[in-house]
Amino acid sequence: MQATETATMPDARRALEICNACRYCEGFCAVFPAMERRREFPAADLGFLANLCHGCNGCYHACQYAPPHEWALNLPAALARVRHESWSETIRPAALRGLLRRPLAATAGAVLAAGLAALASAHGRATAHTGPGAFYAVIPLATLIALGAATLLFALLAMAASTLAAWRGLGGTPRSIHVLRALHDAATLKNLGGGGGLCPYPGERPSGARRHAHHALAGGFLLAFAATSVATIDEHVLGWHAPYPWLSLPVLLGTAGGVLMLAGAAGLIALKRLADPAPLAAETLAADQVLLWLLAAIAASGLALLALRETAAMPLLLVLHLALVLGLFVTMPFGKFLHAPHRFAALVRDAMERDSARS
Amino acid sequence: MDSLAQTPDVLVIGGGHAALAAAITARRLGASVLVAEAAPRPMRGGNTRHTRNLRAMHREPVGTLTGAYLEDEYWEDLQRVTHGQTDQALAQMTIRASAELVSFLAGCGVHFQPSLAGTLSLSRTNAFFLGGGKALLNALYREAARLGVAVRYEAPARAIAMRRGAIAEVVLAPSAGELRVAPRAVVAAAGGFQANIAWMREYWGDAAENFVIRGTPYARGEVLRLLLDGGCAPVGDPTQFHAIALDGRAPRFDGGIATRLDSVPFSIVVNRDGQRFYDEGEDLWPKRYAIWGRLIAQQPGQVAYSICDAPAARDFMPSVYPAVTAATIPDLARALGLDPLALAATVADYNAAVREGDFDPTVLDSCRTEGLAVAKTHWARRIETPPFVGYPLRPGITFTYLGVRVDATARVGLADGAAAENLFAAGEIMAGNILGRGYLAGFGMTIGGVFGRLAGEGAARHAGN
Numbered sequence: 001m002q003a004t005e006t007a008t009m010p011d012a013r014r015a016l017e018i019c020n021a022c023r024y025c026e027g028f029c030a031v032f033p034a035m036e037r038r039r040e041f042p043a044a045d046l047g048f049l050a051n052l053c054h055g056c057n058g059c060y061h062a063c064q065y066a067p068p069h070e071w072a073l074n075l076p077a078a079l080a081r082v083r084h085e086s087w088s089e090t091i092r093p094a095a096l097r098g099l100l101r102r103p104l105a106a107t108a109g110a111v112l113a114a115g116l117a118a119l120a121s122a123h124g125r126a127t128a129h130t131g132p133g134a135f136y137a138v139i140p141l142a143t144l145i146a147l148g149a150a151t152l153l154f155a156l157l158a159m160a161a162s163t164l165a166a167w168r169g170l171g172g173t174p175r176s177i178h179v180l181r182a183l184h185d186a187a188t189l190k191n192l193g194g195g196g197g198l199c200p201y202p203g204e205r206p207s208g209a210r211r212h213a214h215h216a217l218a219g220g221f222l223l224a225f226a227a228t229s230v231a232t233i234d235e236h237v238l239g240w241h242a243p244y245p246w247l248s249l250p251v252l253l254g255t256a257g258g259v260l261m262l263a264g265a266a267g268l269i270a271l272k273r274l275a276d277p278a279p280l281a282a283e284t285l286a287a288d289q290v291l292l293w294l295l296a297a298i299a300a301s302g303l304a305l306l307a308l309r310e311t312a313a314m315p316l317l318l319v320l321h322l323a324l325v326l327g328l329f330v331t332m333p334f335g336k337f338l339h340a341p342h343r344f345a346a347l348v349r350d351a352m353e354r355d356s357a358r359s
Numbered sequence: 360m361d362s363l364a365q366t367p368d369v370l371v372i373g374g375g376h377a378a379l380a381a382a383i384t385a386r387r388l389g390a391s392v393l394v395a396e397a398a399p400r401p402m403r404g405g406n407t408r409h410t411r412n413l414r415a416m417h418r419e420p421v422g423t424l425t426g427a428y429l430e431d432e433y434w435e436d437l438q439r440v441t442h443g444q445t446d447q448a449l450a451q452m453t454i455r456a457s458a459e460l461v462s463f464l465a466g467c468g469v470h471f472q473p474s475l476a477g478t479l480s481l482s483r484t485n486a487f488f489l490g491g492g493k494a495l496l497n498a499l500y501r502e503a504a505r506l507g508v509a510v511r512y513e514a515p516a517r518a519i520a521m522r523r524g525a526i527a528e529v530v531l532a533p534s535a536g537e538l539r540v541a542p543r544a545v546v547a548a549a550g551g552f553q554a555n556i557a558w559m560r561e562y563w564g565d566a567a568e569n570f571v572i573r574g575t576p577y578a579r580g581e582v583l584r585l586l587l588d589g590g591c592a593p594v595g596d597p598t599q600f601h602a603i604a605l606d607g608r609a610p611r612f613d614g615g616i617a618t619r620l621d622s623v624p625f626s627i628v629v630n631r632d633g634q635r636f637y638d639e640g641e642d643l644w645p646k647r648y649a650i651w652g653r654l655i656a657q658q659p660g661q662v663a664y665s666i667c668d669a670p671a672a673r674d675f676m677p678s679v680y681p682a683v684t685a686a687t688i689p690d691l692a693r694a695l696g697l698d699p700l701a702l703a704a705t706v707a708d709y710n711a712a713v714r715e716g717d718f719d720p721t722v723l724d725s726c727r728t729e730g731l732a733v734a735k736t737h738w739a740r741r742i743e744t745p746p747f748v749g750y751p752l753r754p755g756i757t758f759t760y761l762g763v764r765v766d767a768t769a770r771v772g773l774a775d776g777a778a779a780e781n782l783f784a785a786g787e788i789m790a791g792n793i794l795g796r797g798y799l800a801g802f803g804m805t806i807g808g809v810f811g812r813l814a815g816e817g818a819a820r821h822a823g824n
Contacts, residue, residue, distance in 0.1 A: 017679055018617050018679050021616070021617035021618075021619075021676070021677070021678055021679040022491075022615070022616050022617045023475050023476065024411050024475070024488075024490060024491030024492075024494075024616070025490055025491070026472065026475050026476060027472030027473070027487075027489045027490070028489070028490060033476075036476055039677065058490065059490070061490075061493075061494070061497060062490030062491055062493050062494035062497070063493065064408045064409050064491060064492065064493050064613075064615050064616075065615070065617070066401070067401070068399075068401055068402065069402075069613060070610055070613070071610075194489075195470070195472060195489055196470055196472075196489065204497060205501065206468070
């Protein structure tokens with residue numbers, strides 16, 4: 001597939017052409033060396049550079065051509081717009097493209113639908129269910145697994161299709177070393193490191209705040225996911241039935257994950273409130289906010305479920321938590337979560353390019 | 360705050376690297392400091408905003424600097440570009456003091472990066488600021504704020520009450536009203552006068568209207584004029600400036616680095632009459648770019664055109680503006696506003712004179728012309744493969760050489776030979792003491808840093824007595 005030219009691309013191209021004649025920001029992140037490997041910026045390349053940009057805004061505050069200079073250069077905002085459009089253009093199934101611009105409605109609808117599906121399959125009365133198998137007295141285990149697996153599988157397939165569509169614009173096959181380097185860059189958020197100077201987000205002052213908050217959120221998300229995986233193994237392989245004791249592995253992982261997610265999401269939400277609006281693209285922010293609040297709600301409902309699992313609130317909390325998680329899975333392929341696979345693909349491509357530039 | 364605004368120990372006039380180095384140094388010595396910057400906050404910092412590195416002496420690899428760069432070599436480099444128009448004692452003091460600048464700036468929160476792609480030749484001699492000069496300024500202003508330096512933006516100095524070298528009062532003129540400041544000592548770090556076109560006209564006449572000013576529009580030289588009128592000793596040739604050839608479509612002010620164009624050695628350059636006027640292949644571009652500003656300033660209309668063909672256009676970094684292209688030389692001439700017959704004749708004569716050699720852009724190669732009145736002595740190749748490529752060129756002024764005389768403590772000298780009592784100077788306003796001619800990459804920032812620190816120290820000590 002040929003990458004599509006979009007309305008926001010001319011401005012990003014103009015910005016990159018100025019940047020390519022200046023290059024003072026070369027040391028900040030991977031975007032600038034990748035830009036310097038090019039003289040022209042076709043649509044697919046713009047999409048790649050836009051997804052390689054982590055939006056730290058360091059280049060904006062260092063820019064001699066930023067407003068009120070007559071060139072009014074604003075690379076982070078221009079790339080944020082292209083990034084958003086690059087997701088929108090590649091969303092699969094394509095019929096869902098418009099939802100990226102209506103993140104609140106899309107997410108609320110998905111959560112509501114998932115909640116109704118969960119309620120329909122629930123035979124819980126509003127009484128406390130305790131002891132082994134209590135959760136499944138509310139929603140049968142098979143239903144839980146079916147709902148979770150189906151939505152997650154949909155999400156993974158749709159996101160893979162979207163990422164592959166973007167990848168095909170540039171082509172090439174990565175080797176395992178490139179994937180490993182990309183994993184390293186993603187796990188360390190190297191490109192939020194500001195080249196040693198720390199990126200300035202949310203303001204002009206060097207700060208590690210966003211990196212730390214994102215580490216907490218992403219790490220918490222992975223721990224929570226691990227908790228679910230361990231619980232599934234306990235359930236199926238070992239025949240132990242949830243709810244698990246406080247000091248069991250799933251509960252410990254889930255608790256740590258939930259607390260980290262909550263802290264990370266709260267941190268990122270707070271940073272967004274403090275953020276200097278100048279280098280941001282306002283039309284892309286709603287999708288960020290909705291995902292952050294959804295992740296915070298998932299973490300909060302999960303922790304509440306753990307704390308109140310022996311009370312009459314358990315069935316309702318279980319349905320709520322399940323609805324939120326399923327809502328996340330369903331909306332992943334047409335919301336902000338797309339940043340994860342697309343940015344990862346950009347990091348892989350960057351590793352490939354760095355490799356061939358060396359040889 | 361009111362007392363600081365009106366009677367600071369030290370008033371620093373200017374807001375670039377030299378001014379901030381002076382303010383931070385004076386504050387660290389205990390003085391109360393007010394910085395009066397003419398520009399609004401987003402455009403603060405004078406020409407520092409457009410800089411990217413400084414030249415630092417070092418005995419061994421340190422930070423991003425490779426190898427060693429010792430005093431003798433540094434001094435030889437300076438002598439070569441200035442042709443001796445320098446004050447040897449001041450210059451050598453500056454070179455020695457440059458060894459401390461990287462750690463001073465790092466201590467202010469400035470980060471450095473390896474030399475930028477395409478500037479490998481500078482990796483040994485020049486330390487590059489991560490993010491460039493504006494990032495450096497942001498760090499210096501943060502450090503100044505942390506130390507309690509007061510900064511007033513949009514506050515140009517309009518009058519300086521000076522009697523026999525002693526400044527009693529400086530009148531700042533913010534957008535509304537005026538502010539009378541009676542400091543104990545003053546650091547003048549307000550740059551040169553290249554952005555003052557009326558002043559440039561005094562020496563260059565109408566040609567000054569066609570000069571592009573590469574840096575800040577706030578370098579209007581008002582402080583320099585006040586000091587010279589107040590009895591300070593001048594230094595440097597007032598008619599001279601440093602200029603390079605840049606893309607003729609550059610904005611009048613503030614275009615900075617992105618408007619430079621490196622096409623000259625790979626093209627022919629004609630004036631508005633379609634005639635060549637200088638050997639485009641005389642030497643490697645890093646050694647020649649600085650003379651082309653002057654060469655074009657001396658051509659009619661202060662404009663020139665760089666002409667090459669499609670293969671040659673891949674040999675240099677493009678400017679920020681798209682090349683003008685055409686299928687034939689006459690069409691290119693028309694697109695550039697040149698006489699098609701004149702340009703076609705010039706290209707034909709040139710093509711006929713080219714003697715083929717082994718093209719190598721990294722050395723003085725054997726591609727040259729024979730029999731032309733204006734030879735091209737290297738990198739001469741026929742202009743024959745369409746699309747043909749053209750760029751308009753104009754002189755871009757970097758800085759002026761006129762300044763005030765200073766001694767080795769940055770204290771300003773008076774026309775009668777005495778030294779000013781409480782006036783110090785740093786940066787472009789005094790760089791002509793050391794750099795009377797030519798330029799050495801990163802040396803303006805070195806002078807600013809060294810004299811900024813000296814001026815800050817001198818002013819703080821004077822204020823403390």
